[in-house]
Amino acid sequence: MLGTSGSESLAQLRGKVVVVNVFASWCQPCLAEAPILEREQQRIAKNNATILGVTYQDNTSDSEDFVHQQHITYPVVRDVIGNFVRGFSTTGATETFVINREGKIVALQRSQLDATWLQQTLPRILAERPGSQTS
Numbered sequence: 001m002l003g004t005s006g007s008e009s010l011a012q013l014r015g016k017v018v019v020v021n022v023f024a025s026w027c028q029p030c031l032a033e034a035p036i037l038e039r040e041q042q043r044i045a046k047n048n049a050t051i052l053g054v055t056y057q058d059n060t061s062d063s064e065d066f067v068h069q070q071h072i073t074y075p076v077v078r079d080v081i082g083n084f085v086r087g088f089s090t091t092g093a094t095e096t097f098v099i100n101r102e103g104k105i106v107a108l109q110r111s112q113l114d115a116t117w118l119q120q121t122l123p124r125i126l127a128e129r130p131g132s133q134t135s
Helices: 028-047 060-069 083-087 115-127
Strands: 017-023 049-055 076-078 095-099 105-109
Touching: 017 028, 017 115, 028 049, 028 115, 060 076, 095 115, 105 115
Parallel strands: 017 049, 049 076
Antiparallel strands: 017 095, 095 105
């Protein structure tokens, strides 16, 4: 997690709904998203879900300042060499992926998100139980 040594893996979050938000401290749309994501974190945490922030093309001190200034309480990791974002075929900040409890990406927003997108997307995914999806 940002501000600590070590590494984290999405596998450690298996069984949770994870909203992965790729952001950077220099990204203006990311600044607008931060309070929306923080409010959503407070709402979804009780449903075995979390927001996971992933910094993109950002240095540690700028990322830490952003997290502190925006009062972000959800976990934030720094993708130091870009492997994480490349693994998601991301095009950059800002992008948001919703991963279900089985570890599958089930929703994607490749531009600035708003509260409406989250409110329309998350309830269905939060209500799913592993193995209950229909393809």
